[in-house]
Amino acid sequence: xxxxxxxxxxxxxxxVRPFAWTLAAVGLAWLAWQxxxxxxxxLKAQARLAAQPxxxxxxxxxxxxxxxxxxxxxxxxxxxxxxxxxxxxxxxRTLPLLLACGQSPRAIVLGKYLxxxxxxxxxxxxxxxxxxxxxxxxxxxxxxFAAALLGVALMTAALAAIGVACSTFASHPALAAAAAFALTxxxxxxxxxxxAQGLDNGAINYLAMATHVQPLLRGLVGSVDLIYFALVxxxxxxxxxxxxxxxxxxx
Amino acid sequence: MHGTDHNLLVxxxxxxxxxxxxxxxxxxxxxxxxxxxxxLGVNGAxxxxxxxxxxxxxxxxxxxxxxxxxxxxxxxxTARTHVGYLPEQVPLYPELTVAEYLDACAxxxxxxxxxxxxxxxxxxxxxxxGAVARRLCGxxxxxxxxxxxxxxxxxxxxxxxxxxxxxxxxxxxxxxxLRVLIRELGRERAVILSTHLLPEVTAxxxxxxxxxxxxxxHDAPLGxxxxxxxxxxxxxxxxxxx
Numbered sequence: 001x002x003x004x005x006x007x008x009x010x011x012x013x014x015x016v017r018p019f020a021w022t023l024a025a026v027g028l029a030w031l032a033w034q035x036x037x038x039x040x041x042x043l044k045a046q047a048r049l050a051a052q053p054x055x056x057x058x059x060x061x062x063x064x065x066x067x068x069x070x071x072x073x074x075x076x077x078x079x080x081x082x083x084x085x086x087x088x089x090x091x092x093r094t095l096p097l098l099l100a101c102g103q104s105p106r107a108i109v110l111g112k113y114l115x116x117x118x119x120x121x122x123x124x125x126x127x128x129x130x131x132x133x134x135x136x137x138x139x140x141x142x143x144x145f146a147a148a149l150l151g152v153a154l155m156t157a158a159l160a161a162i163g164v165a166c167s168t169f170a171s172h173p174a175l176a177a178a179a180a181f182a183l184t185x186x187x188x189x190x191x192x193x194x195x196a197q198g199l200d201n202g203a204i205n206y207l208a209m210a211t212h213v214q215p216l217l218r219g220l221v222g223s224v225d226l227i228y229f230a231l232v233x234x235x236x237x238x239x240x241x242x243x244x245x246x247x248x249x250x251x
Numbered sequence: 252m253h254g255t256d257h258n259l260l261v262x263x264x265x266x267x268x269x270x271x272x273x274x275x276x277x278x279x280x281x282x283x284x285x286x287x288x289x290x291l292g293v294n295g296a297x298x299x300x301x302x303x304x305x306x307x308x309x310x311x312x313x314x315x316x317x318x319x320x321x322x323x324x325x326x327x328x329t330a331r332t333h334v335g336y337l338p339e340q341v342p343l344y345p346e347l348t349v350a351e352y353l354d355a356c357a358x359x360x361x362x363x364x365x366x367x368x369x370x371x372x373x374x375x376x377x378x379x380x381g382a383v384a385r386r387l388c389g390x391x392x393x394x395x396x397x398x399x400x401x402x403x404x405x406x407x408x409x410x411x412x413x414x415x416x417x418x419x420x421x422x423x424x425x426x427x428x429l430r431v432l433i434r435e436l437g438r439e440r441a442v443i444l445s446t447h448l449l450p451e452v453t454a455x456x457x458x459x460x461x462x463x464x465x466x467x468x469h470d471a472p473l474g475x476x477x478x479x480x481x482x483x484x485x486x487x488x489x490x491x492x493x
Contacts, residue, residue, distance in 0.1 A: 097342035101359035102331025
């Protein structure tokens with residue numbers, strides 16, 4: 001599969017870029033701080049919680065909130081990490097190399113996407129490792145934790161696809177990052193007005209990303225939510241491919 | 252139809268429109284192995300657009316580019332195996348070393364692991380880049396960047412080499428060694444060399460094509476240098492009709 005060579009090149013370039021490491025380091029440092037705060041809160045509340053029946057435990061008070069914080073960090077990191085995908089190639093005039101090597105627009109877009117995913121997945125897995133490190137000493141609800149992790153992973157996959165798509169349309173990486181961030185925020189809270197009016201089951205609610213992440217963070221895995229993320233990824237990559245193909249045909 | 256299936260490269264009434272303007276019009280050209288074709292033209296004549304279409308980077312708006320008898324639009328993979336392309340601005344990744352860059356280019360061309368290693372080593376040796384193989388592309392001088400660009404174009408040993416202004420920014424010594432290399436490559440391959448410098452053409456080319464305002468105005472074997480200069484200047488001044 002020719003997208004593999006593009007993905008490998010993209011990942012290799014990320015690995016040698018200080019920018020990608022800085023993003024990961026700052027993001028993980030922030031999450032580590034959040035983890036300590038959540039853990040401290042949990043330990044302080046433990047005596048009070050022990051007296052309550054069905055009280056929230058380590059999973060609800062530390063593990064899942066940390067994954068929710070990771071989702072917020074990735075909301076910022078994904079656009080910054082993917083902004084160079086195509087806009088950077090265009091700016092550095094390296095795109096002709098990929099095309100002259102016989103890579104189709106679809107392979108280039110898919111390769112760029114697959115190249116960014118392992119880096120984002122690495123950040124998410126390291127964030128997940130923090131609460132997991134205490135799993136042997138606590139009662140972790142593995143099902144709920146896995147569902148929440150899946151939710152954040154799917155959201156990250158969608159963010160990366162949106163980032164690559166914006167990078168395909170933008171002439172400058174900074175514009176691509178700004179567009180991806182704005183689009184993600186809009187998609188996240190598109191139903192805020194409807195919710196304020198008490199509407200929570202309309203088409204606009206379905207479009208909002210938060211509508212599909214929240215159930216997974218609560219441990220509910222539904223096919224509707226999985227399909228939503230698959231559709232966002234497919235649509236973003238299809239638009240990016242179309243844009244790149246048009247660039248080759250129309251200039 | 253212009254050219255035959257026996258020609259390595261056939262441009263059959265190729266045209267390219269961009270933002271409502273005809274950049275290249277009705278271009279007909281053939282090329283075979285063992286020929287170095289100089290593509291001359293003033294800035295904006297359509298040379299780079301023509302080369303990008305031959306390399307498969309841009310699609311023609313009209314007509315067809317055929318390489319080894321196959322239409323590039325129907326068989327885009329032909330560019331991967333048959334064409335080596337050095338764009339005007341060398342497409343380097345500054346964060347990769349020369350060896351890493353060439354390895355990535357070989358992977359992009361779909362070369363198998365064993366072939367890839369041999370091809371990278373051969374390209375490094377041929378362009379005399381062994382000493383800088385571990386140096387970052389971003390830290391190379393202009394001359395070295397051009398050589399690395401040429402190495403990536405030669406990696407897969409293509410029968411057709413497309414070079415867009417390869418002498419840009421080179422000093423006289425580097426220019427001389429580039430000319431020797433192009434002549435050597437032209438013995439077994441078809442080479443298209445785009446330039447606006449007449450001395451470069453007279454030094455290395457067997458044939459000259461002159462583009463002006465997107466049209467082919469002259470296509471003939473290299474003759475007398477001063478006659479070529481007169482023809483080129485007359486075409487550039489618009490005195491020679493198509």
